Amino acid sequence: MSFIDTLKTLFGLTPSRVDQPTDQPNDTEGTLPSPKPAPSGLPPAAQRRDQVVRFIVDKLRPYQNEPGAAPVGLRLCIACSSPEEEESYRVALRTNQPGKFQTELNRHLADNYISLSKNWRFESEFYQGELPDCTYREGNLGLIVLDGSKPDGPPQLARLVTVAGQTEQTEYLLDPTQQTTFCIGRGRTTQTSSGRVRTNDIVILNDNDPGFDPEKGAGNGAVSRAHATIRYNMAQRQYALLVDAGGLPASGNKTKIFHPDDRMERADIAGMSYPLQHGDQIELGGSVTLHFELR
Structure with missing residues (x-):
């Protein structure tokens, strides 16, 4: 150190050393963002x-x-x-x-x-x-x-499609502007216990009917000649199934409704209306099945 520098040091004239900033570790480096809290309450x-x-x-x-x-x-x-x-x-x-x-x-x-x-x-x-x-x-x-005071809109059309067994037609149109009651049974006509002749609208073929196929109609004989009836309620715009005497357990028969949600409903009470909804399947005698559709 020179003489001049020594004097500067003695009299405090040397510049103070500026502290150099030191690198501080970044607390955010290498850390994952906090997850958002899951929403609370109902989905x-x-x-x-x-x-x-x-x-x-x-x-x-x-x-x-x-x-x-x-x-x-x-x-x-x-x-x-x-x-x-x-x-x-x-x-x-x-x-x-x-x-x-x-x-x-x-x-x-x-x-x-x-x-x-x-x-x-x-x-x-x-x-x-x-x-x-x-x-x-x-x-x-x-x-x-x-309410039931008047019809709400035009009559609701529907149809029945045969998915098991053999019927006279492969499908039937249900048109309430033409009729509101549709009889289901084996054969075109039959005589009831009262002596009245009943005409079926949805005909399950007899084994001696023209066009009968023994393979398709193998289970047709389980269906009664007067098995069930579909009725349309004009005020409610609703179809319902009623089981006639021949389709009841008392006659050794059975009728079921399979709903689209996989529920099965036994239709086994005389005079009771069983409402039908789009996609229902009506099983007659355990062998003939009709698919119900609204149109």
């Missing part, structure tokens, strides 16, 4: 279902403890802003499981002392845009309450 479909149930129950409170004024049906109208929203409502209403949402809704209505007719029907319709005229409205939901 989207369950939320939609709860919304619909609360809406219907709330709007039907005028019918509490009024069994004499019970509606025969409900039509739910839903306005959707996108296909995704419509699909979420379809999942909520369990449209792929016919009758299941109606059963759940019926339980909620009963819990609130709201009675509907015995064979009441539930329908749902989706709209892109405005709702139609409804009995009740709230947001994007509308409810039309159907």
Whole structure:
């Protein structure tokens, strides 16, 4: 060190050393982002279902403890802003499981002392845009309450298609504008115990009928000549199956309805109406099966 530098040091004239910044470890390096918390509450479909149930129950409170004024049906109208929203409502209403949402809704209505007719029907319709005229409205939901005082719209066409056994026709159109009662039995005509001649509209072939195929009609003999009847209710726009004397267990026979949700219903009570829904299969005598479709 020179003499001048020594003097500068003695009198404190040397520049102070600037501390160099040191690299600090980055706490964020090598760390994973925190996961987003899972959404709480009901899943989207369950939320939609709860919304619909609360809406219907709330709007039907005028019918509490009024069994004499019970509606025969409900039509739910839903306005959707996108296909995704419509699909979420379809999942909520369990449209792929016919009758299941109606059963759940019926339980909620009963819990609130709201009675509907015995064979009441539930329908749902989706709209892109405005709702139609409804009995009740709230947001994007509308409810039309159907009563039995007058028909709601034109008669509902249906058809029966043979899926097991052999019938005179492979399918039958049910047109309520032509008739509202359709008799089912083996052979074209038969005489009942009262002496009246009954004419069947849905004919299961006898083994001596023209066109009978022993292979297709092997089980036809199990069907009674007067087995069952399908009736159409104009006010309710509803088809129902009634089992005639020949199709009852008392006559050594049986009749069943297989619903689309895999439920099986035994139709074994005389005079009782068994409502039919789209996709039902009617089994006669355990061997002939007719598929019911609305059109």
